[in-house]
Amino acid sequence: MVLRYEAPSMTRWTARGVSSAYDSSFGYVSAQGAPLVELLDPQHGERVLDLGCGTGVFTSEIHSRGAEVLGIDGSAAMIEKALAQYPGLDFIVGEGDDFTVARPFDAVFSNAALHWMSREPDMVIANVHAALRPGGRFVAELGGAGNCAAMIAAMSTAWREHGLPEPELPWFFPSPAEYSTRLEQGGFAVRLLEYFDRPTPMDECPDGAADWVRVFGAPLLEGLPGDIVEPLLRRVNELAAPALRRETGWMADYVRLRFAAVRR
Numbered sequence: 379m380v381l382r383y384e385a386p387s388m389t390r391w392t393a394r395g396v397s398s399a400y401d402s403s404f405g406y407v408s409a410q411g412a413p414l415v416e417l418l419d420p421q422h423g424e425r426v427l428d429l430g431c432g433t434g435v436f437t438s439e440i441h442s443r444g445a446e447v448l449g450i451d452g453s454a455a456m457i458e459k460a461l462a463q464y465p466g467l468d469f470i471v472g473e474g475d476d477f478t479v480a481r482p483f484d485a486v487f488s489n490a491a492l493h494w495m496s497r498e499p500d501m502v503i504a505n506v507h508a509a510l511r512p513g514g515r516f517v518a519e520l521g522g523a524g525n526c527a528a529m530i531a532a533m534s535t536a537w538r539e540h541g542l543p544e545p546e547l548p549w550f551f552p553s554p555a556e557y558s559t560r561l562e563q564g565g566f567a568v569r570l571l572e573y574f575d576r577p578t579p580m581d582e583c584p585d586g587a588a589d590w591v592r593v594f595g596a597p598l599l600e601g602l603p604g605d606i607v608e609p610l611l612r613r614v615n616e617l618a619a620p621a622l623r624r625e626t627g628w629m630a631d632y633v634r635l636r637f638a639a640v641r642r
């Protein structure tokens with residue numbers, strides 16, 4: 379397993395260096411977000427910003443429906459790949475909690491990215507608000523409360539058993555009540571909010587939960603003594619298996635929050 383999420387610091391987590399493997403190996407992230415484009419329902423000539431666009435799969439899909447698009451992502455490697463894949467489209471490197479746009483957009487779209495923007499979620503919402511025209515739409519999906527609960531419990535226990543401090547998790551998994559309150563306080567009217575389980579086959583993780591941690595929790599492994607990592611991950615697998623390993627293979631315990639809100 380060579381995919382890695384690298385973090386420059388404990389407070390800024392983003393995907394770097396994974397962009398080329400990302401499309402092929404973790405394509406389910408994009409595949410499962412397809413209904414979100416239907417919810418966005420992009421119209422011909424609309425201006426749509428894709429926040430946390432990754433390699434631009436959805437940016438391109440939204441463009442193919444006739445919208446003008448801009449993809450923003452915190453990872454230069456992702457943006458490099460997006461520009462190479464979709465040379466006619468606009469992509470820039472930018473942080474969710476620190477971006478501005480020159481002209482307002484009709485809609486902001488975001489798939490599987492807002493939960494990584496955990497540092498200042500209200501600032502992300504404020505920036506999206508500022509990027510939209512009045513009446514503009516904010517349509518997004520992120521991990522919701524309880525996302526990966528069994529995975530995270532296994533990690534916590536394994537870390538504790540190895541005498542390590544509780545892992546400082548890089549994600550923000552809000553409840554529907556919490557996130558709709560943040561949206562309303564940020565100047566949005568919430569039109570739709572869905573909160574649902576989405577068990578997801580971990581076809582790309584032959585070594586199960588251990589592989590998942592290697593990819594999505596890589597920053598948590600940084601700085602650990604080299605000889606501890608493999609036994610630690612073996613223990614994560616043992617602890618997670620009763621909840622996540624089925625006869626057909628490993629299944630991630632994903633919980634999603636999907637919403638459509640309108641800028642007041």
Ligand SMILES: C[S@@+](CC[C@H](N)C(=O)[O-])C[C@H]1O[C@@H](n2cnc3c(N)ncnc32)[C@H](O)[C@@H]1O
Pocket residue numbers: 391392393394407408411429430431432433434435436450451452453456472473474475488489490491494495496
């Ligand atoms: C799981 S990927 C989803 C990519 C894309 N939206 C998709 O569905 O294929 C999450 C993306 O969020 C980006 N990201 C993480 N933290 C970010 C931040 N603070 N600001 C902007 N982008 C960020 C990562 O670089 C990564 O490309």
